[in-house]
Amino acid sequence: DSGVTQTPKHLITATGQRVTLRCSPRSGDLSVYWYQQSLDQGLQFLIQYYNGEERAKGNILERFSAQQFPDLHSELNLSSLELGDSALYFCASSVPGRGGNEQFFGPGTRLTVL
Amino acid sequence: EDKVVQSPLSLVVHEGDTVTLNCSYEVTNFRSLLWYKQEKKAPTFLFMLTSSGIEKKSGRLSSILDKKELFSILNITATQTGDSAVYLCAVDRDMRFGAGTRLTVKP
Numbered sequence: 001d002s003g004v005t006q007t008p009k010h011l012i013t014a015t016g017q018r019v020t021l022r023c024s025p026r027s028g029d030l031s032v033y034w035y036q037q038s039l040d041q042g043l044q045f046l047i048q049y050y051n052g053e054e055r056a057k058g059n060i061l062e063r064f065s066a067q068q069f070p071d072l073h074s075e076l077n078l079s080s081l082e083l084g085d086s087a088l089y090f091c092a093s094s095v096p097g098r099g100g101n102e103q104f105f106g107p108g109t110r111l112t113v114l
Numbered sequence: 115e116d117k118v119v120q121s122p123l124s125l126v127v128h129e130g131d132t133v134t135l136n137c138s139y140e141v142t143n144f145r146s147l148l149w150y151k152q153e154k155k156a157p158t159f160l161f162m163l164t165s166s167g168i169e170k171k172s173g174r175l176s177s178i179l180d181k182k183e184l185f186s187i188l189n190i191t192a193t194q195t196g197d198s199a200v201y202l203c204a205v206d207r208d209m210r211f212g213a214g215t216r217l218t219v220k221p
Binding site for chain 1: 207210212
């Protein structure tokens, strides 16, 4: 158990809908990262927050947005869902260190768009 | 364009064999290279490498980085069936992951 929690574990929804995925980082970790993992795209970095502020952006679509709250939990909002958004969404957290970040991954949320 | 390339994509060995997994990269603003192991769930951290030539070890696993030639290797000695997994490397700062190497260790 990494100490990172994600809810829900599974989510099934329809095209065009909007969903919110939630992540609670490990105690003391200030950074939260969101990733999408699909069979054809591998693990793709979406976005990073550090202590409530956006720190880095990866391959995040405009239909997706995220935020990190004062208690450091984070939410990833996915809207106007398409079939291709079906994937495993991971959240990871880290303690920033010199030279890079060791990240701890949550168990993931499996999103199925029908 | 930044890229991280892992090889081989797939590898099948028998218990007791030694394997070497490769990760090459071309990225701007390199900060560190990370190795992860992914079984049927979330990736778990193995190593973080920032300096060339310094080997990191954890039990039967070891890894080293060459910042001049832009690659890293992950070695696993005396493989066990429990080593079967996908091994991912990623390059910080933008956390670009390679496609992974799927290692299968047969009894």
